[in-house]
Amino acid sequence: MSQNSAGEIAKVFCIANQKGGVGKTTTAINLAAALAALGKKILLIDLDPQGNATMGSGVDKNKVQSNLYQVLLGEASIEQTRVRSEAGGYDVLPSNRELSGAEIDLIQMDQREQQLKQAIALVLDQYDFILIDCPPTLSLLTLNGLASAHGVIIPMQCEYFALEGLSDLVNTIKRVHNNINPDLQLIGLLRVMFDARVTLQQQVSAQIETHFGDRVFKAVIPRNVRLAEAPSHGLPGTVYDKNSRGAKAYIEFGNELVKRVKKEALKAIAQPPRQ
Numbered sequence: 099m100s101q102n103s104a105g106e107i108a109k110v111f112c113i114a115n116q117k118g119g120v121g122k123t124t125t126a127i128n129l130a131a132a133l134a135a136l137g138k139k140i141l142l143i144d145l146d147p148q149g150n151a152t153m154g155s156g157v158d159k160n161k162v163q164s165n166l167y168q169v170l171l172g173e174a175s176i177e178q179t180r181v182r183s184e185a186g187g188y189d190v191l192p193s194n195r196e197l198s199g200a201e202i203d204l205i206q207m208d209q210r211e212q213q214l215k216q217a218i219a220l221v222l223d224q225y226d227f228i229l230i231d232c233p234p235t236l237s238l239l240t241l242n243g244l245a246s247a248h249g250v251i252i253p254m255q256c257e258y259f260a261l262e263g264l265s266d267l268v269n270t271i272k273r274v275h276n277n278i279n280p281d282l283q284l285i286g287l288l289r290v291m292f293d294a295r296v297t298l299q300q301q302v303s304a305q306i307e308t309h310f311g312d313r314v315f316k317a318v319i320p321r322n323v324r325l326a327e328a329p330s331h332g333l334p335g336t337v338y339d340k341n342s343r344g345a346k347a348y349i350e351f352g353n354e355l356v357k358r359v360k361k362e363a364l365k366a367i368a369q370p371p372r373q
């Protein structure tokens with residue numbers, strides 16, 4: 099069995115936001131590729147039945163032998179199911195529409211919110227980071243993600259209702275922290291699809307900084323068409339056009355995350371904020 103580069107177990111992070119189209123999958127793919135480029139061993143778990151993280155990593159979701167559905171039901175292991183993203187330099191645990199049936203099948207199981215965690219436990223020593231791309235719902239699937247993770251990274255757009263939506267998510271994180279997974283922390287908020295020319299975005303960005311302080315990542319991901327084009331080529335944006343502003347921002351974010359995780363013991367990073 100291969101050891102990860104630090105000789106420690108993997109840090110497991112969910113990329114979550116209960117809104118759709120806010121940049122979760124783009125963040126998951128590009129962060130995976132950015133960390134892989136730093137020499138880290140990465141597993142990207144596609145927890146969304148849409149399979150966008152799978153496809154965007156250059157893996158055909160309809161041609162895989164097994165997928166996360168079988169893993170969650172205990173019918174296949176992660177080792178049997180993972181596929182290499184040659185494009186990104188990381189492993190992918192693929193998903194497709196079959197995963198949407200898991201919600202119903204899981205309900206019948208004992209410890210239904212712990213299935214992913216049990217599967218991940220067997221590969222924790224093989225990776226530096228395990229990133230989980232969550233679906234845009236607070237479903238049993240997302241709960242499996244949150245139950246498995248050390249922390250949550252929240253990508254968000256600096257728009258009018260952003261803060262309101264955020265408090266629901268932060269409350270969810272607190273509830274999972276208190277009831278299911280005491281290890282779960284809020285790692286940080288990542289501003290994505292940012293357009294500095296828009297005054298409202300600057301204002302919301304400043305509000306987020308006031309409210310969440312050092313939990314806001316310094317790296318800001320700009321709105322950048324190269325990031326949006328990359329998935330149709332089955333490539334992370336950081337590989338598709340590494341000189342684009344979007345790619346550079348995600349690489350900066352990867353560096354910042356590694357530093358943040360190294361600097362502070364993970365537990366001390368951030369308790370979910372009190373309200």
Ligand code: ADP
Nearest residue numbers: 118119120121122123124291320321322325326
């Ligand atoms: P989610 O996973 O939260 O639903 P996605 O990552 O799929 O969101 O992003 C939604 C759409 O926005 C996609 O078409 C994606 O290519 C595009 N997108 C994401 N981030 C950026 C960005 N920084 N600049 C431009 N387009 C982006």
Ligand code: MG
Nearest residue numbers: 122123146150
């Ligand atoms: Mg997505």
